[in-house]
Amino acid sequence: MPERIHRRRPEPRDNNPDIIMERGMVIGRYHAGQSYSQISREMGLSRNTVKAWVRRYEEEGHVRTRPRPGRPxxxxxxxxxxxxxxxxxxxxxxxxxxxx
Incomplete structure (x- = not known):
């Protein structure tokens, strides 16, 4: 059996570069004038998700997921x-x- 190497904990899915890029595309489409509904249909996301990402970007200046509490x-x-x-x-x- 191959020896297992302890690796750094993987980045959470929500802060994965592909996810951040997708969120950035949502923001770009919104700033280009598309509606929440149009973005949601074209990208296969819920309208509420699109609104949440846009709101977070406008309030916090980024689309990363906030850290969540958890057991150390x-x-x-x-x-x-x-x-x-x-x-x-x-x-x-x-x-x-x-x-x-």
Whole structure:
């Protein structure tokens, strides 16, 4: 089995460059004079989504998603790697016994 490498957490989907570009296209179409409904039909988005992206751009100057609260990580990347290595060596142990 290939060894797993701990990588940096991927960027959230909403701040993915492709998503940001799509939101930028919505803003560009709006500033070019298209209506919310027209943009929504042509781009396959809901009218409310189009309105929200335009409003966020006008209020905040960007179309990135705001950070959301969440539980902070409990383990470090080094601890994750150690847990993974132990689980590979002893695949039938439970998560609780691996963390002890």
């Amino acid at each position: 990580r409990v383990t470090t990347p080094q601890q994750d790697a150690a847990i993974y290595a132990t689980s590979v060596r002893t695949p039938f142990k439970t998560a609780i016994t691996l963390t002890r």
